Amino acid sequence: MLKKIMTIDSLRELIRIGTRKTATIFNLTPIPIINNILLLIFTFVILDLILNQISNSSFITAHILSWDTYVYICGVSLYLNGLDPYDYIVLRDCLPDNWNFYFNMPSTVIYLYMPFAKLTNFQWLFIVNAINFYLLIHLFMKIIKKFEIESNFIGFILVYLFLVFNTFDGAITVAIYSGNMGLPIALIGLSLLINYVEKDDKKFLIFIVIATLLKPIYICFAGAILLKESRFKDFIIRTGCIILAVIFLYSILYILDPVNFKGFVDNTSYLTNSIDLGFGFISLTKEAFDLFRRSYGNTSTLTFFGATFCILHIFFIYFITRDIRTSSIEKIILISLTTMLFFPRIKVYDSIFVIPIISYLPFYFFSIFNVQPIKVVRDLDIRTYLFRQRIHLLSTLLIVYPLFIYNRWEPFHFIFIILISLYLFIFALRCKNNEVK
Numbered sequence: 001m002l003k004k005i006m007t008i009d010s011l012r013e014l015i016r017i018g019t020r021k022t023a024t025i026f027n028l029t030p031i032p033i034i035n036n037i038l039l040l041i042f043t044f045v046i047l048d049l050i051l052n053q054i055s056n057s058s059f060i061t062a063h064i065l066s067w068d069t070y071v072y073i074c075g076v077s078l079y080l081n082g083l084d085p086y087d088y089i090v091l092r093d094c095l096p097d098n099w100n101f102y103f104n105m106p107s108t109v110i111y112l113y114m115p116f117a118k119l120t121n122f123q124w125l126f127i128v129n130a131i132n133f134y135l136l137i138h139l140f141m142k143i144i145k146k147f148e149i150e151s152n153f154i155g156f157i158l159v160y161l162f163l164v165f166n167t168f169d170g171a172i173t174v175a176i177y178s179g180n181m182g183l184p185i186a187l188i189g190l191s192l193l194i195n196y197v198e199k200d201d202k203k204f205l206i207f208i209v210i211a212t213l214l215k216p217i218y219i220c221f222a223g224a225i226l227l228k229e230s231r232f233k234d235f236i237i238r239t240g241c242i243i244l245a246v247i248f249l250y251s252i253l254y255i256l257d258p259v260n261f262k263g264f265v266d267n268t269s270y271l272t273n274s275i276d277l278g279f280g281f282i283s284l285t286k287e288a289f290d291l292f293r294r295s296y297g298n299t300s301t302l303t304f305f306g307a308t309f310c311i312l313h314i315f316f317i318y319f320i321t322r323d324i325r326t327s328s329i330e331k332i333i334l335i336s337l338t339t340m341l342f343f344p345r346i347k348v349y350d351s352i353f354v355i356p357i358i359s360y361l362p363f364y365f366f367s368i369f370n371v372q373p374i375k376v377v378r379d380l381d382i383r384t385y386l387f388r389q390r391i392h393l394l395s396t397l398l399i400v401y402p403l404f405i406y407n408r409w410e411p412f413h414f415i416f417i418i419l420i421s422l423y424l425f426i427f428a429l430r431c432k433n434n435e436v437k
Contacts, residue, residue, distance in 0.1 A: 019032070019036050020032065022035070022036055022039055023035040023036050024370070025366065025370075025392070026039040026042070026393070027370075027389060027390060027393075028390070028393070046163070046400055046403065049403040050162075050163065050167075050403065067099065067101075067178060067179075068178045068179045068180040068181075069121055069124055069125050069128070069178070069179030070096060070099070071091075071095070071103060072109065072113050072124075072179070072181075073113075073116075073117075073121060073124060074091055074094035074095055074103070075091070075103040075105075075109070075113075076110055076113050076114055076116070076117045077094065078090060078091065078094060079110050079260075080114075080117055084259075084260075084263060085103045085110065085260075086102075086103055086260065086263025086266065087263070088102060088267075091103055102267045103267060104264070104267040104268050105214065105215060105264070106213065106214070106216075106253060106261070106264045107253065107257050107260040107261065107264065108213045108214055108253065109214055112214065124179070125179050128179055128184075129176055129177075129179075131184055132175075132176055132183050132184055132187070135184055135187035135188065136172070138191070139187050139190060139191055139356050140161060140164075140356050140359070142191065142194065143356050143357070143359075143360050144157060144360075146329045146360075160359075163399070164355065164359045164399065167400055167402050167403055172352060172355065175348055175349035180347075180349045181214060181215075182215070182347060182349035182350050182352075183349040183352055185211050185214070185215075185218065186349060186350055186351075186352040186353040187353075188207065189204075189207060189218075189221055189353055190336060190352075190353050190354075190357075192207050193224055193332065193335065193336060193339075194332055196224070196228065197228055197328055197331050197332050197335060204221075205225075205241075205242060208221045208222055208242050209242055209245045209246055209249070212242075212246045213246070213250070213253075216268070217343065217345065219242070219243070219246065220310075220342045220343045220344075221339060222238075222239050222242055222243075223314050223338065223339045223342035224336075224338075225239055226239075226315075227314075227317070227318060227321070227331075227335045227338055227339075228331070228335055277299065277302070277345060278346050278350075279346050279412050279414055279415045280306065280310075280344050280345050280346040280415055281309040281310050281313070281341070281344045281415075282299075282302050282303055282306030282307075282344045282345050283306075283345075283412060283415070284306070284309070284415065285302045285305045285306045285309065286299075286302050287412075289302070303344065303345075306345070307344045309344075310341065310342050310343070311342075313341060313342075314338055314341070314342050317334075317338045317422070317426075321426060321429070324426075324429050324430065324433055325433055326429060329364075330429060332357070333357050333360070333361070334422075334425065334426070334429070336353060336354055336357045337354055337357060337421055337422040337425065338422060339353070340353050340354045340418055341418060341419065341422065346414075346415065351414060351418075354418055354421075357421075358395075358398065358399065358418070358421050359399060361392075361395040361398075361421060361424070362392045362393075362395045362399070363392075364425075364428070365391045365392035365395055365424075365428060368428055368431075368432055369388045369389055369391060369392070369428070369431075370389060370392065388431060391424060391427075391428065395421065395424060398420060401413075401417065402417070
């Protein structure tokens with residue numbers, strides 16, 4: 001009987017401590033019990049939204065799984081049978097229901113996937129997704145280890161990862177079952193970026209060259225070099241070497257296989273003028289032109305303006321943050337968010353590059369403004385102080401916000417999530433630097 005009472009008392013104490021902690025974290029009001037009631041309501045709504053999204057996903061109901069995988073399979077199959085994978089008509093005859101897709105990747109993609117040529121679509125997708133899941137879990141764990149989590153919070157972390165996996169308009173789930181190579185590229189890129197920032201590991205630079213040989217747009221990963229290197233001269237040298245290496249390797253590709261190279265260039269030009277803009281600065285440019293009723297002729301014009309905005313933006317971030325002191329994890333966050341915005345055209349699978357980082361931000365903001373004592377509160381404007389104390393909740397809303405948006409193929413609003421996350425983070429860095437002075 002005594003043991004039972006002790007167990008009940010221990011449980012009560014555990015609940016009391018837990019509710020006190022949650023009231024401190026979900027600090028919308030100064031009254032703890034109200035904070036916990038609001039947290040329960042918030043949790044119920046979020047879980048209901050997640051379950052609804054899983055059961056009624058427009059991606060699941062409107063698309064055949066692994067459509068990108070079919071494009072790769074058909075491209076390799078056509079090539080091995082002496083046909084032209086870049087021929088739009090021939091490719092359509094190979095795809096299910098004559099899908100309106102182009103094979104717009106260089107022939108290096110054909111060589112990469114050639115070992116899988118004899119596999120069925122299911123076998124191919126199983127192998128690719130086994131790799132994707134390993135990379136995804138490995139990357140989340142790699143980032144989670146960078147902040148201190150008690151062992152009894154492992155359950156919370158697993159629930160949190162479940163939440164993250166089902167937000168961002170299904171960006172993770174869609175990227176996984178589409179079979180697009182952009183997912184493993186983004187995951188490997190972020191993992192190597194972490195090593196590049198922390199240990200100056202040059203594998204990230206080699207990765208940029210290899211990734212660009214698979215998809216030219218991945219040259220944009222070179223934007224990370226600008227914010228990582230302390231000297232502008234080093235940025236110019238390393239970026240120049242990468243560009244020369246890519247040009248040299250593409251030249252060899254042209255010499256070895258000029259017919260397929262021409263097909264790749266032609267199909268890439270079709271992609272440039274495609275209405276499939278993804279999200280990013282190109283998409284933002286289109287919205288701006290439409291808002292002010294300006295004609296832009298074709299999407300090549302949008303690409304030019306979008307790319308220009310990307311270049312101006314990354315240099316703007318470089319100049320406003322170059323005097324800010326950062327830890328290695330802070331530099332990783334800054335570089336990853338800014339690099340993603342250097343992509344003028346972003347697809348859902350590319351966005352995996354920043355989702356683990358955005359997922360970490362609530363923990364970072366809370367540790368900066370709530371756990372660590374603020375040295376000079378009296379010198380702060382009360383509105384600024386209150387904002388800082390709740391900035392972790394704002395970053396949490398950035399994660400769950402897409403759940404309230406109708407699921408669609410390209411989540412246009414996601415670029416604003418990246419932008420807001422970046423500038424909230426810069427605000428936090430400036431506050432932290434000012435307190436140290």
